Amino acid sequence: xxxxxxxxxxxxxxxxxxxxxxxxxxxxxxxxxxxxxxxxxxxxxxxxxxxxxxxxxxxxxxxxxxxxxxxxxxxxxxxxxxxxxxxxxxxxxxxxxxxxxxxxxxxxxxxxxxxxxxxxxxxxxxxxxxxxxxxxxxxxxxxxxxxxxxxxxxxxxxxxxxxxxxxxxxxxxxxxxxxxxxxxxxxxxxxxxxxxxxxxxxxxxxxxxxxxxxxxxxxxxxxxxxxxxxxxxxxxxxxxxxxxxxxxxxxxxxxxxxxxxxxxxxxxxxxxxxxxxxxxxxxxxxxxxxxxxxxxxxxxxxxxxxxxxxxxxxxxxxxxxxxxxxxxxxxxxxxxxxxxxxxxxxxxxxxxxxxxxxxxxxxxxxxxxxxxxxxxxxxxxxxxxxxxxxxxxxxxxxxxxxxxxxxxxxxxxxxxxxxxxxxxxxxxxxxxxxxxxxxxxxxxxxxxxxxxxxxxxxxxxxxxxxxxxxxxxxxxxxxxxxxxxxxxxxxxxxxxxxxxxxxxxxxxxxxxxxxxxxxxxxxxxxxxxxxxxxxxxxxxxxxxxxxxxxxxxxx
Numbered sequence: 001x002x003x004x005x006x007x008x009x010x011x012x013x014x015x016x017x018x019x020x021x022x023x024x025x026x027x028x029x030x031x032x033x034x035x036x037x038x039x040x041x042x043x044x045x046x047x048x049x050x051x052x053x054x055x056x057x058x059x060x061x062x063x064x065x066x067x068x069x070x071x072x073x074x075x076x077x078x079x080x081x082x083x084x085x086x087x088x089x090x091x092x093x094x095x096x097x098x099x100x101x102x103x104x105x106x107x108x109x110x111x112x113x114x115x116x117x118x119x120x121x122x123x124x125x126x127x128x129x130x131x132x133x134x135x136x137x138x139x140x141x142x143x144x145x146x147x148x149x150x151x152x153x154x155x156x157x158x159x160x161x162x163x164x165x166x167x168x169x170x171x172x173x174x175x176x177x178x179x180x181x182x183x184x185x186x187x188x189x190x191x192x193x194x195x196x197x198x199x200x201x202x203x204x205x206x207x208x209x210x211x212x213x214x215x216x217x218x219x220x221x222x223x224x225x226x227x228x229x230x231x232x233x234x235x236x237x238x239x240x241x242x243x244x245x246x247x248x249x250x251x252x253x254x255x256x257x258x259x260x261x262x263x264x265x266x267x268x269x270x271x272x273x274x275x276x277x278x279x280x281x282x283x284x285x286x287x288x289x290x291x292x293x294x295x296x297x298x299x300x301x302x303x304x305x306x307x308x309x310x311x312x313x314x315x316x317x318x319x320x321x322x323x324x325x326x327x328x329x330x331x332x333x334x335x336x337x338x339x340x341x342x343x344x345x346x347x348x349x350x351x352x353x354x355x356x357x358x359x360x361x362x363x364x365x366x367x368x369x370x371x372x373x374x375x376x377x378x379x380x381x382x383x384x385x386x387x388x389x390x391x392x393x394x395x396x397x398x399x400x401x402x403x404x405x406x407x408x409x410x411x412x413x414x415x416x417x418x419x420x421x422x423x424x425x426x427x428x429x430x431x432x433x434x435x436x437x438x439x440x441x442x443x444x445x446x447x448x449x450x451x452x453x454x455x456x457x458x459x460x461x462x463x464x465x466x467x468x469x470x471x472x473x474x475x476x477x478x479x480x481x482x483x484x485x486x487x488x489x490x491x492x493x494x495x496x497x498x499x500x501x502x503x504x505x506x507x508x509x510x511x512x513x514x515x516x517x518x519x520x521x522x523x524x525x526x527x528x529x530x531x532x533x534x535x536x537x538x539x540x541x542x543x544x545x546x547x548x549x550x551x552x553x554x555x
Contacts, residue, residue: 026199028191029058031163032120034200037062039171041091043444045079047072049095051122051138054192056093067444067473069437070465072099076106076117077434078441080181083115084424085399085445087242089174094121096188097138100146105431107150110181112428113263114240114324116174117181119151120167125189126158144185152180158187160195168205175207177323177340179240210323212339217347220296220319220335225353227294229316230256231276235306236263236428237299237323243342244268244420247298250345255357256296257364259285261306262427264299266417273361277368279413280305283553284370286312288363294319297334299341301327305412305427309554321345375550383410383547386522390452390480391416393529398450399424399442403435405456406488406547413550433462436479440466443475450476450533457483457503464504467513470538478532478539481506484546492549510540519544 032055036044043065048056059066069075072094079092094100100121110117123129123143124136140146144154153173157166163186170182224230232254238247244267251258251274258268259276268275279285286308289295293316300306301322310331318334320327321344328336337344375384387410394400396418402408402425417423424442426434439453455463460481470477482488483506487499510517517540520528525543532539 026195027054028160028163028193028195029054031160031197033058033062035164035167035203036091038200038203039205044091044093045075046093047075049099051188052095069469072102073106074437074466076103077437079117080110080115081438081441082445083117085442089116089118089171091118091120096122096124097140107181109426109429111150114179116179118170118174119181120184122191123185123187126187147183151183154183156185160197164200168203172205172207177210210340211343212337212347216337218351221348221351223294223317224254225355229292230254230294231289231292232256232258233297233300234258234264234267235261235300237341238264238267239421241340241342243345246345250349254355255360257360261300262412265423266420270416276364279371281308281413282371284367288367290315292316302331311554378551380550387415389526393526394452400452401435401439403455403459404430404432405459406549407454407482432459436463437466439477440469440475443477453477453479455481456488458487458501467510467515471514474537476536481542483542483544506542515540
């Protein structure tokens with residue numbers, strides 16, 4: 001007697017193995033790309049190189065969007081901005097040796113700003129590893145050592161089977177608070193060799209949440225509720241944690257004035273009655289902060305630029321919430337709370353008692369008025385008018401990216417970012433050439449949104465090659481170049497050696513790339529900038545002028 005199930009033809013072991021076997025021609029590079037796609041990557045930045053050809057070939061066979069810039073450092077800046085704007089981990093693909101090393105300044109900026117960049121580099125073949133000095137092209141004695149003190153973590157794959165787990169671990173590290181760049185390294189022959197590993201389909205790299213310890217937030221809430229003159233300093237950690245809403249709730253519940261650091265621009269509404277804006281480089285603000293009996297510092301280490309060049313010495317209690325363990329009490333003793341800014345603020349909101357202080361807005365107005373009076377005596381109308389023109393022309397939710405130049409130094413203190421995560425600068429690591437390639441990365445992240453880059457002529461010289469990138473991808477970036485014929489900010493510091501830079505005709509140069517360009521003046525900047533920002537595609541505006549800095553108060 002037979003049954004229906006007895007007639008079912010079951011696959012043989014050979015047939016099953018054949019069905020599971022990967023298609024021929026898949027390489028270690030394909031394993032990298034499949035892992036990135038499984039983790040959610042859609043866009044990658046980078047430059048191809050000889051040792052990384054298998055990786056780039058795999059990208060070409062995939063549906064990943066590849067954005068190639070003209071130098072590795074600029075590709076790193078673009079990836080940094082993409083990560084800041086989206087909050088997503090973003091791969092930066094690099095080749096061995098010189099190509100990898102070219103990205104170091106960009107990775108240093110990403111580390112300072114907590115941008116989740118996955119720097120994924122090739123390496124010499126396995127036979128050349130271990131410092132044996134076999135003489136391979138691009139060989140370094142220990143390539144990853146060059147990055148270990150810059151990035152958040154280092155991850156190395158030496159066989160195809162290791163690739164998915166190594167890439168996933170790097171992804172998780174980059175997105176676990178505090179966000180940051182990570183380094184992944186895979187030898188050329190591992191990337192190019194055919195692999196028997198099945199296609200990567202299921203990957204999990206969920207970042208760990210960093211919640212505060214309740215006994216710490218309970219004490220912090222008690223101090224804040226009982227304070228007479230509480231003040232909040234909001235840093236870039238508030239922006240990275242998307243915690244601006246919780247910050248505003250807490251400040252209003254406590255009636256506590258809020259000052260944002262330069263990295264925290266936009267974390268608190270500029271015109272709010274409790275807003276001290278961002279005037280940290282002013283002794284009036286320093287005195288105000290020193291007078292606080294309880295100072296809540298969220299997402300900032302109170303480093304050089306956030307402490308008026310280390311002339312700030314708090315006299316009251318300090319509460320510091322930061323996801324970076326190394327920053328807790330690194331400059332000032334206090335109650336350090338190791339936590340993501342969003343979770344730390346949420347814990348305080350759940351425990352802090354409401355506090356009334358009808359005089360807090362008056363104290364805010366007084367200190368801002370004192371700062372305005374100081375500036376009024378220094379003949380600085382031009383600089384303030386330029387910032388007003390840029391603010392009027394720039395749509396409220398458009399991102400702006402600022403290089404290390406005089407107008408940017410002004411913007412740190414005086415520019416209204418309008419919304420969180422819309423103003424970015426290179427003040428984390430302080431390298432030149434950040435603004436334009438970073439703006440290109442932001443335009444890739446938010447297509448259809450006009451993006452502004454602001455550079456001096458010195459910084460612009462670092463980025464000119466990527467006018468080609470802007471044109472190639474038709475990115476909506478307007479680049480404002482303030483041309484004073486040199487390193488103006490260094491002249492302001494009193495240096496006359498090596499600071500004069502005979503430069504190109506930036507307008508003609510941009511036009512040679514097919515990018516619309518024109519000169520503007522302080523009087524016409526607002527209209528010219530609004531027109532450029534409203535037009536699709538890239539554009540360049542050149543403003544020939546010499547600017548001054550406001551007098552420092554820390555010397």
